[in-house]
Amino acid sequence: xxxxxxxxxxxxxxxxxxxxxxxxxxxxxxxxxxxxxxxxxxxxxxxxxxxxxxxxxxxxxxxxxxxxxxxxxxxxxxxxxxxxxxxxxxxxxxxxxxxxxxxxxxxxxxxxxxxxxxxxxxxxxxxxxxxxxxxxxxxxxxxxxxxxxxxxxxx
Ligand code: SF4
Numbered sequence: 001x002x003x004x005x006x007x008x009x010x011x012x013x014x015x016x017x018x019x020x021x022x023x024x025x026x027x028x029x030x031x032x033x034x035x036x037x038x039x040x041x042x043x044x045x046x047x048x049x050x051x052x053x054x055x056x057x058x059x060x061x062x063x064x065x066x067x068x069x070x071x072x073x074x075x076x077x078x079x080x081x082x083x084x085x086x087x088x089x090x091x092x093x094x095x096x097x098x099x100x101x102x103x104x105x106x107x108x109x110x111x112x113x114x115x116x117x118x119x120x121x122x123x124x125x126x127x128x129x130x131x132x133x134x135x136x137x138x139x140x141x142x143x144x145x146x147x148x149x150x151x152x153x154x155x
Contacts, residue, residue, distance in 0.1 A: 002097060004104035006136065009122055011129035012076035015137030016099050018065040024130050030065035031076065038070045038079060049090055053080055058094045066095065076129055103142040114154040121145050 007013050014031075021027055043049045056067050068078055068091075080090035091097050107115060122132070122141060135141045 002100065004100060004107060005119070006104050006107055006122075009119070010127055010132040011074050013129070013133045013136050014065070014069055014076045015101060015133040017069040017076075017078065017095075018061050021064045021134060021137070024134070026063035027065055027130050027134075030062040030067075031069055031071050033062060034065070034067055035070040035072075037067075043079070046085065046088070046090070049080060049085070053090060053094055068094075074129075076133075101136060102139050103136055106142060111154060117154070118145055121148075 014027075018027075037055075038052060041048070041052050041055075043052045053068055060067065066078075068080055069076060070079060071077075077084075078091065080094070082089035082091075089097055107118060110118070121144075125141075127135065132141075
């Protein structure tokens, strides 16, 4: 498993598209600049997507954010992801495509009832996508959810 439904919630999570995030505003600025560069490049072929990816080294982050992360209609996504290239993952050899945060790993072990409760818990918070991402990255939502559960529920 290399993805989770949690990665798609709240307009898309970008919690693992970078690290050492500075602030919400700095993340927003970085994604806006990435999106502008992507639009200006306007890649269509695989080679053009790879040229966009390789315009800077993988670890050359922008305000802690991967330079490939962009936004479209309020949702974050990676234009190199296999979902956009008929199963061919253009992120290979550029980022850790198998990484999953602690929250998604825990979530995968839960029964359907507990999973549903966690998704509702997240939805009720009505977080914007950057706040959601930062909280997922830090494991804060998982911690909060576990703390408010009555003992032995879902065991
Ligand atoms: S931080 Fe977790 S939920 Fe967010 S994209 Fe990464 S694996 Fe998915």
